[in-house]
Amino acid sequence: MRADAARRREALILAARDVLAERGHDAPLDAIAERAGVGIATLYRNFPTRDDLAHAVARRTLDEAGAAADRALAAMTSDPERAWAEFVDTAVRLRLGALIPALIVESYRELPDDVLAIREGTKARVTELVHAAQQAGLVRDDVQPIEVIMAVARLTRPHVRFVDDVVPALVPRMIAIYLAGLRPDGRPLPQ
DSSP states (O other): OOHHHHHHHHHHHHHHHHHHHHHOTTOOHHHHHHHHTSOHHHHHHHOSSHHHHHHHHHHHHHHHHHHHHHHHHHHTTTOHHHHHHHHHHHHHHTTHHHHGGGGOOSOGGGSOHHHHHHHHHHHHHHHHHHHHHHHTTSSOTTSOHHHHHHHHHHHTSOOOTHHHHHSTTHHHHHHHHHHHHHSTTSOOOOO
């Protein structure tokens, strides 16, 4: 692929991630093309179907989440608090909660094999990171890794726009409250 074509494809994936996060899976494709600075024909040349585009966004986002987990794991020995915070900040920036509806399918088995493989690899690395955060005393032991990530995803779901005016920086505040609640110095969770 030529460099300019690769740049356009990359711009489409990043624009799609933003537009899908803001407007949902049914966002108009022309809004994605416009955000990427290309025409709709360029979008269709790169991604013939909406699912093709959603899967490309999933691949990119899962790859970035996995890379963030790898960086955090590498940094856990020297500065676990910072490593954990940077990973969570990346998860928030990736807007995982807003993108999950873009991949609504009857079951994960309906996703392409390569997306499933990336998802499983990312899940394994994030699970390892959550266990490392637990060992470092940053996350309580009675919380499962999937619960940690799904809670971050839920907290980063889009909210009604007027909320930004009423409660500036709501998502970072809610994430900070959640992370404080994950610390092991609280009471055990009910069984």
